[in-house]
Amino acid sequence: MPRTIAVLGGTGPEGFGLALRWVQAGETVIIGSRDAKRAQDAAEKIRQRAGANAKIVGDENASACTVADLLVLTIPFEGHAALLKQIKPGIRPGSIVIDATVPLAASVGGRASRTLGVWQASAAQQTAELVPKGISVVAAFQNVGAELLNAEGPVDCDVIVCSDDPNASQIALQLATRIPGVRAIDGGKLENARILEQITALLIGLNIRHKGHSGIRITGLPPEAYSSQ
C-alpha cells in the first residue's frame, strides 16, 4: 500500500533533507510549509535533485496533513505547539506523527547548544498531548544533521526511535532505514525523547567547537537491534 509522508516545516534544512532522502528512496512526499508557494518551490528543488520520477509536491502544512498518513514535524520549537493546534482538525484517523523537533534555547534567543525545559519533558511528549486521541507519536530523526541529509552519499548516523506504540515505532524504524547509511534502533518509550532531544544540543555544541557535522552511532548492541537497508 503506497503511503504518503508529509514533512511539515519541510522548507527548513532538516525537513528538506529528510524529504529529499525519502523521495530519492522512492517514497511519496508532501513538503508542508506555512506558505504553499515556498513549499512548492522546495518540492521543485527536490524534483531537480531526485529526477523526473520523483513523487513530491508542496502545499500548506494543514492541507498537507489531510492527504498524508505519516506526518513528520521538522519545525523550529517556537512554532511547534501552534502548528499542532492548527493542523489538529485535519489529521486523519490512524495517522502517525513523527516528531524531530528539538526545544533548542535558540527558540527564545538563547543558544542552539542548550535546550529549554518543556513541561512534558520533551517536544515529542508535548506533541503527544496536542494531537487528537488515537494518533500515535514517535520521536526520531533529531540527531541526523541537516548538512548530512542534504549532502550526497550515505549518512554516518544512527536514528533512535521512541514511541509508546510499537507499530508506529516499526514504521519510523523502516522510514529511517530508507536513508542510506542510517541504522535505526528502537529506543523504547516516548519518554526517552527527552534524551534524544538533548543529544542534538550536545551535537550542535560539538559542531560549533570542532567545526564539523556530528552525529552519533550506538555501539555494542546485537545485530538484530539495528535495522538498515
Place this chain on the structure above:
Amino acid sequence: MPRTIAVLGGTGPEGFGLALRWVQAGETVIIGSRDAKRAQDAAEKIRQRAGANAKIVGDENASACTVADLLVLTIPFEGHAALLKQIKPGIRPGSIVIDATVPLAASVGGRASRTLGVWQASAAQQTAELVPKGISVVAAFQNVGAELLNAEGPVDCDVIVCSDDPNASQIALQLATRIPGVRAIDGGKLENARILEQITALLIGLNIRHKGHSGIRITGLPPEAYSSQ
C-alpha cells in the same frame, strides 16, 4: 612527573574497570572504597590481571585522596554528596576531580534507564559545588559501560569530556585515551555534563531492551577533534 589516580568507589564495576585499564596502561592507581579491606582486595584482583609490575593499591576513600592528584568518582549517586563532604578536607590543592557519576533513578528505587533531576542539573555540577575552591571538576566516562571496561580488548566507545577548566579537560582527555579503542572528545563546558549523564540512562535502556553492552561513537568531526592512543 608521575601522577596518581584515585578511583573512589573503585570496588564497583565501573571504577574497577577504569582502574584496571589505567593500571594496564602503566598508570599509578589507588582504589578507594568505604572499606579499606575491600579496596585492597580489588587492588589485588587488578594486580592479578595486570601483572606483577602493576602500580595499584587500595585504601579507604578519604585516605586515597590525600596521596592522589586525580580523583575519579565512580560511586552510586546515593552516596555522591556524602562522599564529597567526607573527602573534602583531604583533597589536595591543585587536584582535579573527574566525575563519572550518573544520577540514575535506581538510586532511589526507580529505574536505571531514568535519571533524577538534580538541582544543579547534573551530578558533576553538584560536585563542582561541593569541592573546595580552586579544585577543577571534569565530567567524563559516564557512557563507557563497566562490562566493556572489564572485558579484554579495545573499548568501542567515545568519551566526551566536559569542564570549565581547559587544563583539567586536557588531562581527562589524555586519561581517556589510555583506554584502548577509546577516542576522547572535548565536549565543552561542565554544564553539558547533564547531557552525558542522560545518555547513560538511554544506553542502559538500550542494553535492557536489546540485551547488549552499548556505547556511543560521535561521527562527523574533523580528525583533530578526536584524541586517541
